[in-house]
Amino acid sequence: ERARLSRLRHTRAVTLDGQSVEMLANIELPQDAQGAVEAGAEGVGLFRSEFLFMNRGGQLPAEEEQFEAYKAVVMGMQGRPVTIRTVDVGADKPLERSLGGEGRHDHVLNPALGMRAIRWSLSEPGMFRQQLRAILRASAHGPVRLLVPMVTHLWEIKQVHECLARVRSQLADGQVAIGHVELGIMIEVPAAALILPSLLPWVDFISIGTNDLIQYTLAIDRADESVAHLYDPWHPAVLGLLEQVIRQTRAAGKSVCVCGEMAGDTLFTETLLAMGLRSFSMHPAQIATVKQRILRADTARLASTLGSLLTSEQLAAASAQELH
Numbered sequence: 001e002r003a004r005l006s007r008l009r010h011t012r013a014v015t016l017d018g019q020s021v022e023m024l025a026n027i028e029l030p031q032d033a034q035g036a037v038e039a040g041a042e043g044v045g046l047f048r049s050e051f052l053f054m055n056r057g058g059q060l061p062a063e064e065e066q067f068e069a070y071k072a073v074v075m076g077m078q079g080r081p082v083t084i085r086t087v088d089v090g091a092d093k094p095l096e097r098s099l100g101g102e103g104r105h106d107h108v109l110n111p112a113l114g115m116r117a118i119r120w121s122l123s124e125p126g127m128f129r130q131q132l133r134a135i136l137r138a139s140a141h142g143p144v145r146l147l148v149p150m151v152t153h154l155w156e157i158k159q160v161h162e163c164l165a166r167v168r169s170q171l172a173d174g175q176v177a178i179g180h181v182e183l184g185i186m187i188e189v190p191a192a193a194l195i196l197p198s199l200l201p202w203v204d205f206i207s208i209g210t211n212d213l214i215q216y217t218l219a220i221d222r223a224d225e226s227v228a229h230l231y232d233p234w235h236p237a238v239l240g241l242l243e244q245v246i247r248q249t250r251a252a253g254k255s256v257c258v259c260g261e262m263a264g265d266t267l268f269t270e271t272l273l274a275m276g277l278r279s280f281s282m283h284p285a286q287i288a289t290v291k292q293r294i295l296r297a298d299t300a301r302l303a304s305t306l307g308s309l310l311t312s313e314q315l316a317a318a319s320a321q322e323l324h
């Protein structure tokens, strides 16, 4: 079975009815790029840049160090697209320091709802521009896409555009070469999913973070074991939001990927295909097994079952089964 799965590495993920599915890797450190290529990834769908920021006694990585890390991933992926997510510290991924000065975050009341991800980046604009500069510079070495986590408000995207414009013009002034970099946002806060039509004109692509989307939709702390049994990806509210985001993004002619754990779990492969998803990003070790599922799927048949799947009663039954 292992040998059979490994032979699948170089097989393209195409369904029985001829639909091509993009298989991307989630990585955390530059040295993970090699494993992603070996696992047959067609690109990096999520590079969690915060791992460059964590466990270093609160010292932030300088622009040069970040640039070298991003460039290493871009070079390592050998022409395949690399999606770099701006720093997503906070909540389950704390920096080892109090953020933003004197005592401000010493006692975080509710980290998952606090100063994390894009909220922190926008509150530390110098740090954020440094990261954007490093990412844009890496784009001179291969295709780079920029991904912003935890977007909740339209104005957050507008501020990111302003920061990007400023950094681009600085780089142009310094005659630093950069490539074309697309801008995408994570949909992982239900509010963002619900206002998606107003966000879409401002972005090139969407990536759905189901780990957080489930946490925030169900009000279940993803790190709290005492409520882990209530963390239910089959909840009709979760599936409804997922279906809506995939459908609306595709209708707008933009690409949509799922990069949360659901994408790498074969329990959900058919459901996500039925919803119209054609881009999956997961831990490299899961690519072969998910691909095997995709090769056996018929999306036309699956799509016709979606209506009944999204009926709350059926879902309630399915989710009760899941839990007991």
Ligand code: PEP
Pocket: 046, 048, 088, 188, 208, 209, 210, 211, 212, 213, 259, 260, 261
């Ligand atoms: C997610 O929330 O689904 C996600 C991919 O991001 P992270 O797990 O890093 O929060």
Ligand code: MG
Pocket: 149, 188, 209, 211, 212
């Ligand atoms: Mg997340």
